[in-house]
Amino acid sequence: MTLSLVLSLFALALVRGTPILLAALGGVLSERAGIVNIALEGEMTAGAFAAALLSYFTRDPWIGAIGGVAVGAAVGFALGFAATRWRVDQIVAGMGINLICTGGAAFGLIYVFNQAGVTPQVPAINQALWPMVLLGIALAAALQWAIARTPIGLRLRACGENPHAARAAGIDPLAVRLYASTIAGGLAGLGGVFLALGELNLYSDGMIAGRGFIALAAVIFGRWTPLGAAGVALIFGLLEALQFALQGNIAWLPSDFLQALPYIAALLALLGASGRYRPPAAEGKPYP
Amino acid sequence: MLDDVDLTCEAGEIHALVGENGAGKSTLAAIAAGEITADTGTIERSGRIGLVHQHFALIDRLRVWENVVLGHEPQRGGAIDRGAACAFVRDLGERYGLEVDPEAVVETLPVGIRQRVELLRELARDPGILILDEPTAALSPSEVERLFGTIALLTQRGVGVLVITHKLDEVFAHAGRVTVLRRGRVVEERPISATTREQVARAMIGGEIPAIPAHEPTHGAIAVRVAGLAVPGAIENLSLQIATGEILGIAGVEGNGQSALADALAGLTAFRGTIERPHSIGVIPQDRLLEAVIPNWSLLENVMLGRERATSAKASWRIDRAAARAQCTAIVERFDVRAASIDAPLSTLSGGNQQKLVVGRALVDNPAFVIAYNPTRGIDIGATATVHTELLAARNRGAAILLISFELDELFALSDRILVMTRGALRGEFSERRFDREAIGRLMVSA
Numbered sequence: 001m002t003l004s005l006v007l008s009l010f011a012l013a014l015v016r017g018t019p020i021l022l023a024a025l026g027g028v029l030s031e032r033a034g035i036v037n038i039a040l041e042g043e044m045t046a047g048a049f050a051a052a053l054l055s056y057f058t059r060d061p062w063i064g065a066i067g068g069v070a071v072g073a074a075v076g077f078a079l080g081f082a083a084t085r086w087r088v089d090q091i092v093a094g095m096g097i098n099l100i101c102t103g104g105a106a107f108g109l110i111y112v113f114n115q116a117g118v119t120p121q122v123p124a125i126n127q128a129l130w131p132m133v134l135l136g137i138a139l140a141a142a143l144q145w146a147i148a149r150t151p152i153g154l155r156l157r158a159c160g161e162n163p164h165a166a167r168a169a170g171i172d173p174l175a176v177r178l179y180a181s182t183i184a185g186g187l188a189g190l191g192g193v194f195l196a197l198g199e200l201n202l203y204s205d206g207m208i209a210g211r212g213f214i215a216l217a218a219v220i221f222g223r224w225t226p227l228g229a230a231g232v233a234l235i236f237g238l239l240e241a242l243q244f245a246l247q248g249n250i251a252w253l254p255s256d257f258l259q260a261l262p263y264i265a266a267l268l269a270l271l272g273a274s275g276r277y278r279p280p281a282a283e284g285k286p287y288p
Numbered sequence: 289m290l291d292d293v294d295l296t297c298e299a300g301e302i303h304a305l306v307g308e309n310g311a312g313k314s315t316l317a318a319i320a321a322g323e324i325t326a327d328t329g330t331i332e333r334s335g336r337i338g339l340v341h342q343h344f345a346l347i348d349r350l351r352v353w354e355n356v357v358l359g360h361e362p363q364r365g366g367a368i369d370r371g372a373a374c375a376f377v378r379d380l381g382e383r384y385g386l387e388v389d390p391e392a393v394v395e396t397l398p399v400g401i402r403q404r405v406e407l408l409r410e411l412a413r414d415p416g417i418l419i420l421d422e423p424t425a426a427l428s429p430s431e432v433e434r435l436f437g438t439i440a441l442l443t444q445r446g447v448g449v450l451v452i453t454h455k456l457d458e459v460f461a462h463a464g465r466v467t468v469l470r471r472g473r474v475v476e477e478r479p480i481s482a483t484t485r486e487q488v489a490r491a492m493i494g495g496e497i498p499a500i501p502a503h504e505p506t507h508g509a510i511a512v513r514v515a516g517l518a519v520p521g522a523i524e525n526l527s528l529q530i531a532t533g534e535i536l537g538i539a540g541v542e543g544n545g546q547s548a549l550a551d552a553l554a555g556l557t558a559f560r561g562t563i564e565r566p567h568s569i570g571v572i573p574q575d576r577l578l579e580a581v582i583p584n585w586s587l588l589e590n591v592m593l594g595r596e597r598a599t600s601a602k603a604s605w606r607i608d609r610a611a612a613r614a615q616c617t618a619i620v621e622r623f624d625v626r627a628a629s630i631d632a633p634l635s636t637l638s639g640g641n642q643q644k645l646v647v648g649r650a651l652v653d654n655p656a657f658v659i660a661y662n663p664t665r666g667i668d669i670g671a672t673a674t675v676h677t678e679l680l681a682a683r684n685r686g687a688a689i690l691l692i693s694f695e696l697d698e699l700f701a702l703s704d705r706i707l708v709m710t711r712g713a714l715r716g717e718f719s720e721r722r723f724d725r726e727a728i729g730r731l732m733v734s735a
Contacts, residue, residue, distance in 0.1 A: 151361040151368055154350075158358055162347045168323070168339075169359035169409075281349065 009241050015129065015199065017237020018136045019044065022191035023215035024222065024229040025136075025143055026076070026184030031224055032147060033180035034160040034173070036284040038094035039079045040188045041212025042101030047072035047189025048196035049105040052203035053112065055122040065125060065193045072189015073182050075101060080181025084174040087286040098212075106205050117205050124201035132190075132198055139187075140230035147226065156180060160280035163287040173287050188212065210263060217266040221273050224280060232269070236262050290315055290326070290472040297417055297448040299334070302439060304459040304480075305452045307469035308492055308640065308668030313452045314342065316469065317419045320450075335416020340406045342422040342452075342666070348395035352388055353377045356409045380408055385438050399542055400431040407438065417448045424458060425666055428541045429696065429729050436462050454492070454668050456485050457697075468492055493670045508532030511688035512657055514553070516561035522548030523712040525561075530688040532656070535679070537703030538692040538714075539728050545712035546692045547574065550661050553690065566657045566688070570650035574661035574692075576639070580646045583635035587627055590634050591616040591649050619648035624674050640671035647675050651682050658682055658689045664698060676702060696725060708732055 023040045030037040050071035055064025079097055082088040110116055147153035156176060158166040163173035191211070196203045214236050215229075222228030239262040247255050290312045297303045307313050318324045320331060321339035331337075346355050353373040362372040377390035386404040388397070394405060403423065410418060420439075424432045439449050439462070453459060459466055460480060468476040468491040476483070476491040512530040517523055522545040530536045540546055551557040554571050573579035581590050592612050616630045623644045627637050634642055647663060660679060664672040679702060683689055692709075693699050699706055706718040708731040716731045718724060 145367075149367040149370075151363060154354055154358060154361060154368060157350065158347055158354075161349055162345065165345045165347050165355075166358070168345055171359055278349075 005245075009245055010238070012241035012244060013234060013238035014133050015237070016240040017234035018133045019191035019194045020211050020215045020218060020236050021136045021140065021230045021233035022194065023188040023212055024218040024233045025139055025226055026187030026191075027215055027219035028147075028222070028224055028226050028229050029143065029156075029187070030076070030080075030177075030181045030184035031219060031283055032160045032280055033156050033177045034163060034280060034282045034285070034287070035080060035083050035177050035181050035184075036090040036094065037079070037181070037184055037219075038091060038213070038216060039075065039097040039101075039185075040215050041208055041210065042094075042098035043072045043075045043185045043188035044192040044195070044208045044212045045098075045101040045105050046075045047192030048207060049101075049108060049192070049203045050189075051193040052119045052122050052196045053108065055124070055197060056119060059123055061123040061125045061197050064122065064197055065190075068193035068196070069186045069189045072192060073186035076185015076188070077178065077182040079185065080178040083181065083286065084177050090284050090286075102205075102208075105203065109203075109205065119203045121201050122197070124197045126198065126201070129194075129198045132194055137230065140226045143226035157280070159287075160282055163282055167288075177287075188215070191215070214262060214266045217270050220277060220279070221269045223277050236266065239265050290319070293329075293469070293472070293474055295320075295450075295467055295474065295477075297450045299416070299446045299448050300443045301448055301464045302443055302462055303448065303450045304463035304466045305450055305469060306454055306456070306459060306466060306488060306492055308454065308670055311469040311492075311668075312472040313469055314421055317421050317450070317452055320417075321419060333416060336413055337417045337419065338410030338413060338415035339419045340403070340410055340421065340423060342425060346394050346402060346406055346409075348393075350394060351390070352392050352394060352397075352405050352408075353390040355394060355405055356380075356390070356412050358409075360412070376412070377408060380411055384408075384411060384441050385434065386411075399426045400428065403427070403431075403435070411442075415447060417450065418442060419450045419452065421452045422454075422666065423451065424453065424455060426542060426694065428694070428732060430733055432458070456488060459488070460485060470494055489669060492668070508534065508686060508688075511566055512553075512690070513564040514561070517549070517552060517563065518560040519545070519548040519552055519557060519712075523552070523559075526712070526714055528707065528714060530657075530690060532686045532688050533683055534704045535683050535689040535691050535702050537699035537706040538690065538709050539696060539699055539706055539732055540692075540694075540709035541732055542694055544709050546661070546709055548712070549709070550574070550659050550690070550692055553659055566655070568653065568655040568657070570653065570655035570658045570682075572647055572650045572658070572660045572663045574665070576643055576646060581634050581642060584633050586632060587620065587625070587630040587634055587637075587645060588613060588616045590645065591619060591630075593649075595649070595653075615652065619645065619652055622652075623648035623678065624670075640667035643667045644671055644674055647678060651678055654682070654685060654687070656687055658687050659692075660689060661692045662694060663691070664693075664695070672698075696728065699723075700725070710734060 023044055027037045027040055047068040051064040051068030054067035055061045075097060079093055082093040083090045109119060113119055147156060155166065155171050158171060159173040159176045166173050195207060215233060218229045218232040218236060222232045243258045243261050246258055293316060305313055317339055319326045321337050356377050357373045362369040374390040381387045386408055388401055388404050394402060423435060427435060442449055451463065463480055465479050466483065466488060467474055468488060470492060508531045510529050511532045515527045517526040538546060548557060552559040553563060553565065577583060596607055620627065620630060625641050625644045627641060650658065663675050679689060691699065691702055700723050704721065706723055706728065707714045708716045708728055710732065718728065
């Protein structure tokens with residue numbers, strides 16, 4: 001293998017890994033605050049669809065991008081609101097959000113564009129692809145520092161470990177969880193924007209393809225730390241890139257198997273991680 | 289829960305709040321500290337009211353300094369000034385005799401040290417009044433002395449300390465005033481000098497304390513024989529014997545292998561060595577909510593739990609509900625479990641009544657061997673007397689009883705023989721009821 005081939009493989013790994021990375025950072029944020037976030041998939045879908053839709057109608061991809069992040073954040077807010085104010089089971093709420101977002105996007109395609117499966121081509125921000133990759137990595141480092149070192153980070157962790165103790169220290173765990181879930185939705189929405197307007201210039205049904213769940217695996221395998229989750233997300237990206245590179249080069253291996261590679265890896269990673277890594281102590285538990 | 293309660297805690301005084309379980313002490317503390325809101329009434333305070341919970345409300349996976357400064361973190365350049373935070377914890381610790389490593393992760397610390405962390409966390413907020421809810425429930429005798437040393441320092445600095453307890457020894461050794469709460473009402477409030485233990489105890493339970501049956505000497509054959517017991521990480525080469533009609537007391541500070549010993553004897557953990565014990569066994573586990581009951585289930589279901597076959601005469605696939613109801617009712621009556629009905633969820637009972645049900649379930653079939661692990665932890669005088677009476681009755685019927693307790697008074701009241709457990713080994717043997725409190729206390733803390 002030549003050097004240029006290796007470099008292009010890693011470049012592709014960064015591009016494929018970034019949407020997973022962005023969603024995983026959101027996952028870390030909300031889970032450290034105590035909210036299980038299986039809604040990442042739905043938040044990415046909502047972000048991607050909204051971005052394509054807004055870009056199509058305004059002809060301005062930046063409005064699309066900002067709108068995608070905002071819609072992702074709104075979905076995150078909905079999850080946080082249901083989990084904190086209504087004390088809904090977070091897994092059930094997350095599943096519901098995933099179904100609403102994927103179903104809503106499919107419905108929106110037909111309702112708005114009168115065609116199933118895919119939007120027309122929309123103005124994109126492909127030139128911002130690499131800045132967004134770098135932004136993702138910088139965000140991982142910044143979040144790592146913020147969670148470990150800043151007062152806000154300490155309070156966030158306190159809410160995920162023992163919201164009653166946080167309350168006694170004068171912190172409002174419900175507000176912290178709601179903010180964290182909202183920002184998490186925004187980050188996952190940005191992941192969707194990256195896919196729809198960064199890599200491509202459209203939204204199509206199934207384009208998220210389980211990346212929200214892979215991001216969740218990255219959160220767990222990265223031990224709920226931003227840098228850990230980012231690293232694992234990029235490894236999943238590398239597997240996707242490998243899959244591209246190998247396709248058609250190994251005659252005896254079905255391409256379906258290669259495509260399944262990242263998912264199989266995520267499953268194996270979770271099997272290896274199960275029981276060994278401890279999630280935040282109060283994760284998934286309604287407060288008060 | 290509470291009805292028309294007046295309570296005053298003055299600056300610089302130690303005020304004891306006593307009462308049985310379910311009397312409303314913890315509720316009153318939570319209201320005073322602002323954690324829950326009362327329906328009517330007012331709270332006047334000079335300065336903050338700090339509350340140290342019975343079950344410590346620390347964040348186990350954070351470091352000591354993180355727990356202490358949470359919510360008022362010293363900052364430098366947007367980040368927490370870790371050095372300043374640690375120095376703050378050290379200074380505060382030195383001032384009040386609460387030394388603890390600020391960098392330690394809380395979950396790695398023993399119970400006594402965790403309590404220091406919780407005290408530090410409250411003191412960091414400069415309280416005018418400090419409420420301690422059952423502060424000595426899990427402490428060794430020397431730790432209790434140390435705690436009251438710290439409390440004395442606090443009162444010298446003008447802090448009012450309200451201690452919630454049901455240990456009258458501590459009340460009369462340290463407090464200046466005592467308030468007795470019964471069923472949500474204040475039934476007595478006096479300076480310590482103007483009352484007696486008996487008077488306070490009567491006020492707490494609203495009557496006379498049930499007498500414990502006489503401790504008749506019994507001599508029996510060896511019923512339980514443990515030789516060369518080893519449990520990885522907890523016990524190495526432990527041997528002991530218990531005769532029929534004997535209560536063997538195990539003294540020791542929590543975390544010295546007592547749990548492993550109880551689990552091995554109950555058949556709950558893997559071990560090496562030999563254990564010979566009767567087949568019929570009754571277990572009173574150490575952690576009621578974790579190991580003994582399912583709180584949302586009813587009394588009836590909890591009584592049947594694990595004994596589904598004991599209620600029917602012959603082996604059957606069907607639970608004999610009528611027989612189970614009769615048996616549950618019998619336990620409720622004999623062990624004085626106060627509940628609205630046997631179909632009420634167990635969680636609606638006070639801790640003491642839950643524990644009486646657990647003890648009743650363990651003893652109702654007259655097992656030949658009983659493991660009682662802190663059988664009266666956190667329960668009140670009346671319930672404690674019931675449990676003690678029943679344990680002695682089981683002994684007098686010929687049961688071999690292993691009593692593991694962190695309360696020396698309980699061990700002295702019940703045991704025929706006491707062994708001290710430290711670091712997974714048994715030391716010292718005190719028999720024929722000649723118990724030397726000081727010698728046992730020294731052995732408990734020796735390495």
